[in-house]
Amino acid sequence: MQQSLASRIAIALIGWAVALLLFFPIFWMVLTSFKTETDAITASLVFHPTLVSYAEVFQRANYLGFALNSVVIALGGTVLALLFSVPAAYSMAFHPTPRTRGTLLWMLSTKMLPPVGVLVPIYLLFKFTGLLDTRTGLIIIYALMNLPITVWMLFTFYKEVPNEILEAGRMDGASTWGELVHILLPLTLPGVASTGLLSLILCWNEAFWSLNLTSSQAAPLTAFIASFSAPEGLFFAKLSAASTMAVAPILVFGWFSQKQLVQGLTFGAVK
Amino acid sequence: MATLSLRNIRKAYGPAEVIKGVDLEIDDREFVVFVGPSGCGKSTLLRMIAGLEPITSGELQIDGVRVNERGPADRGLAMVFQSYALYPHMTVAQNMGFALKLAKVPAAERDRKVREAARILQLEPYLERRPKDLSGGQRQRVAIGRAIVRAPKVFLFDEPLSNLDAALRGQTRIEIARLHEELGATMIYVTHDQIEAMTLADKIVVLQAGRIEQVGSPLELYHHPANMFVAGFIGSPRMNMLPVSVLESTAAGITVSLPSGAALTVPSTGDVAPGTALTLGLRPESLRPDPDGQLAGTVKLVERLGGLTLLHVETEGREDVIVQIEGLSMLNINHPVRLAADAAALHLFDAAGMALPALTRHSLVA
Numbered sequence: 039m040q041q042s043l044a045s046r047i048a049i050a051l052i053g054w055a056v057a058l059l060l061f062f063p064i065f066w067m068v069l070t071s072f073k074t075e076t077d078a079i080t081a082s083l084v085f086h087p088t089l090v091s092y093a094e095v096f097q098r099a100n101y102l103g104f105a106l107n108s109v110v111i112a113l114g115g116t117v118l119a120l121l122f123s124v125p126a127a128y129s130m131a132f133h134p135t136p137r138t139r140g141t142l143l144w145m146l147s148t149k150m151l152p153p154v155g156v157l158v159p160i161y162l163l164f165k166f167t168g169l170l171d172t173r174t175g176l177i178i179i180y181a182l183m184n185l186p187i188t189v190w191m192l193f194t195f196y197k198e199v200p201n202e203i204l205e206a207g208r209m210d211g212a213s214t215w216g217e218l219v220h221i222l223l224p225l226t227l228p229g230v231a232s233t234g235l236l237s238l239i240l241c242w243n244e245a246f247w248s249l250n251l252t253s254s255q256a257a258p259l260t261a262f263i264a265s266f267s268a269p270e271g272l273f274f275a276k277l278s279a280a281s282t283m284a285v286a287p288i289l290v291f292g293w294f295s296q297k298q299l300v301q302g303l304t305f306g307a308v309k
Numbered sequence: 310m311a312t313l314s315l316r317n318i319r320k321a322y323g324p325a326e327v328i329k330g331v332d333l334e335i336d337d338r339e340f341v342v343f344v345g346p347s348g349c350g351k352s353t354l355l356r357m358i359a360g361l362e363p364i365t366s367g368e369l370q371i372d373g374v375r376v377n378e379r380g381p382a383d384r385g386l387a388m389v390f391q392s393y394a395l396y397p398h399m400t401v402a403q404n405m406g407f408a409l410k411l412a413k414v415p416a417a418e419r420d421r422k423v424r425e426a427a428r429i430l431q432l433e434p435y436l437e438r439r440p441k442d443l444s445g446g447q448r449q450r451v452a453i454g455r456a457i458v459r460a461p462k463v464f465l466f467d468e469p470l471s472n473l474d475a476a477l478r479g480q481t482r483i484e485i486a487r488l489h490e491e492l493g494a495t496m497i498y499v500t501h502d503q504i505e506a507m508t509l510a511d512k513i514v515v516l517q518a519g520r521i522e523q524v525g526s527p528l529e530l531y532h533h534p535a536n537m538f539v540a541g542f543i544g545s546p547r548m549n550m551l552p553v554s555v556l557e558s559t560a561a562g563i564t565v566s567l568p569s570g571a572a573l574t575v576p577s578t579g580d581v582a583p584g585t586a587l588t589l590g591l592r593p594e595s596l597r598p599d600p601d602g603q604l605a606g607t608v609k610l611v612e613r614l615g616g617l618t619l620l621h622v623e624t625e626g627r628e629d630v631i632v633q634i635e636g637l638s639m640l641n642i643n644h645p646v647r648l649a650a651d652a653a654a655l656h657l658f659d660a661a662g663m664a665l666p667a668l669t670r671h672s673l674v675a
Binding site: 200202203205206207208209210211212216220221224225 | 359360361380381382386387388390391392394395396397398407408412455459658
C-alpha cells in the first residue's frame with residue numbers, strides 16, 4: 039500500500055503520542071522515585087536525584103521476601119493454569135460436543151463478574167481450609183482466575199491446527215498423550231508460550247486477591263506497594279520507589295519477551 | 310494378505326443417518342474405488358474403515374476378524390489424507406519414520422525402511438527438508454511414503470490427488486497404479502473423479518446418499534449400469550436420457566417410440582406392457598450423424614476439442630442430446646442433423662430408474 043508522506047507523518051505522530059501517553063505514568067513514577075519527599079509533591083522536572091527513598095524502602099520492608107513470593111506465586115499459578123488448560127483446550131478444539139461453545143462462553147462470562155462479589159465466600163473458604171496468607175492459596179486463586187483466558191487462548195491456537203494432522207498421528211499409532219506431546223505442543227509452542235507469558239504478567243500484577251487474602255507470609259509485591267500508601271499518609275517518593283521496584287522485574291521480562299508475546303497474540307491474524 | 314468385509318455398516322449423527330447399511334466384500338490385493346457426488350458418504354465410509362469415525366452399527370472385519378472396537382493404529386491400515394496432513398515441524402524422514410518411532414522400532418531399522426520408501430518414491434534428496442519447503446507433488450509423495458513405511462495390510466486414500474494440478478494429477482495417478490502393482494497391497498481409494506475411478510480401480514463402488522448404488526468393474530459399470538444414477542455418473546459427457554414409451558416387447562428386444570414418434574429397438578428384456586413409460590439412455594459416444602438415423606434435431610452448440618467434437622443437438626422432442634464424434638465435425642450451429650445410435654449401447658430404465666436387463670453382456674465384461 040502506497041501512502042503519502044503527510045499521512046505517514048501523521049500516523050507516526052499519532053503513534054508516538056499514544057506511546058508517550060501510555061509510557062508517561064511509568065516515566066513519572068520512576069522520576070518521582072529519585073526525588074525527595076518534598077520535591078515529589080511538586081511537578082518540577084528539575085531536582086537533585088537521590089536514592090534516599092530506595093534506601094528507606096529497603097530499610098522498612100523485606101523487598102526480596104515479597105519479590106520471591108511474587109515469583110513463586112506467578113509461576114505456580116501459571117503452571118497450574120496451563121496444566122489444566124492445555125488438555126481442556128485440546129478436548130474442546132478437537133473433540134467438541136454440542137455444549138463446547140456454551141462452556142467456553144460461560145467460562146469467559148465468569149471474568150465479567152466483579153471479583154469483590156465473591157470475596158466473602160472465598161475469604162471464608164480460605165479461612166476454613168487454612169489457605170489464608172499462604173502461597174498455595176494464591177496459586178490456586180490465580181490459576182482459577184486465569185483459566186478462562188488461558189483456555190480461550192489455547193483453544194484459538196489449537197483451532198489453527200488442522201484436525202487431519204492429529205488424525206494422521208492417530209493412524210500412525212499416537213495415543214492422546216502422544217498427539218499432545220509429539221504433534222500438538224510442538225506445533226503450537228509459540229501460542230502456548232505467549233499464553234504462559236500473559237498469565238505470568240496477569241498473576242504478577244494482580245492486586246485484589248493478594249491484598250485481601252494475604253498479610254505477611256505470602257504477600258507478593260502488590261501488597262508491598264500497597265503498604266507504602268498506608269496509615270501515615272501518602273509519601274509519593276517512597277511509594278514510587280516501591281512501585282518501581284515492584285514493576286521493574288516484570289517490565290524487563292516483558293521487554294525481552296515482547297516479540298514472542300506479540301507474535302503469539304497475532305498468530306491467527308497474520309497467518 | 311488382507312481382505313475386508315463390511316456387513317450392514319451404518320453411521321448416524323444423532324437422528325441423521327449418513328451411511329445407511331453398506332455391505333461390501335473387498336478381496337486381497339484389490340484396488341477398490343469409492344465414487345459418488347459430494348456428501349454421498351464415501352469419505353465417511355473410508356474414515357469408518359480407518360477407525361477415525363466410530364461405526365454406529367454393523368460389523369467391519371479385516372482378514373475375518375472384527376475390528377470395530379480397535380483404534381486406528383491397531384487395524385493394520387495406513388491412510389493418505391486429502392490435505393496430506395504432514396507434520397509441519399518434522400523433516401521428511403521424521404514424517405515417514407514417525408509411526409515406526411512410536412512403535413519403538415530401533416533407529417537403524419527405521420532409517421533403512423524410510424530410505425527404502427524414499428527410494429521407491431524418489432524422495433531421497435529431500436529427506437532432511439521440512440514439508441513447507443516441498444512442492445505439492447513432493448508433499449503428496451511424502452504422505453504416500455509415510456503410509457508405505459508402515460507396510461500396512463490396507464492402504465486408504467482420501468481424494469489424494471484433488472489438491473494437485475491437472476498434469477501432476479495424471480502423473481501421480483500412474484504412480485499410484487504402479488505402487489499398487491509393486492506393493493501388491495489392498496487399496497481403498499475415495500474420489501469424485503471418475504477418470505481416476507475408471508483407470509485405477511479393479512472394482513468401483515458407486516455411492517449415493519449413504520447407500521451403494523452398484524459395485525462392479527469399471528467396464529461393467531460403464532456398459533451395464535444398474536440404474537439411472539450410475540449410468541449418469543459413470544461416463545463423460547453424461548449419458549443422454551430421453552423419455553420413451555413401449556411399443557412392443559419381442560425376442561429381439563423392446564421397441565420404443567421416441568418423443569419425435571420414431572421407433573427404436575433396444576436389445577433389452579423385461580416385463581413391460583405396450584404404453585409403459587421408460588427412459589432411454591444413449592451414451593454421447595454411441596451416437597453419430599447418419600442421414601438414415603431415427604433421431605432428428607438441430608445443432609445448438611459445437612465444442613471442438615481437437616481430437617473430439619461435442620455436438621449439442623436439440624431433438625424434435627425438444628430434448629437436448631450431446632453427441633461425441635471422433636475428429637472434427639463440419640456441422641455448424643442451426644444445422645439440421647439426423648442421428649443414429651449403436652443399438653448395442655442403448656439402455657432402458659423403468660419408472661423407478663432401474664435398468665432393464667440387456668439381452669447380451671458386453672464381450673469385455675464377465
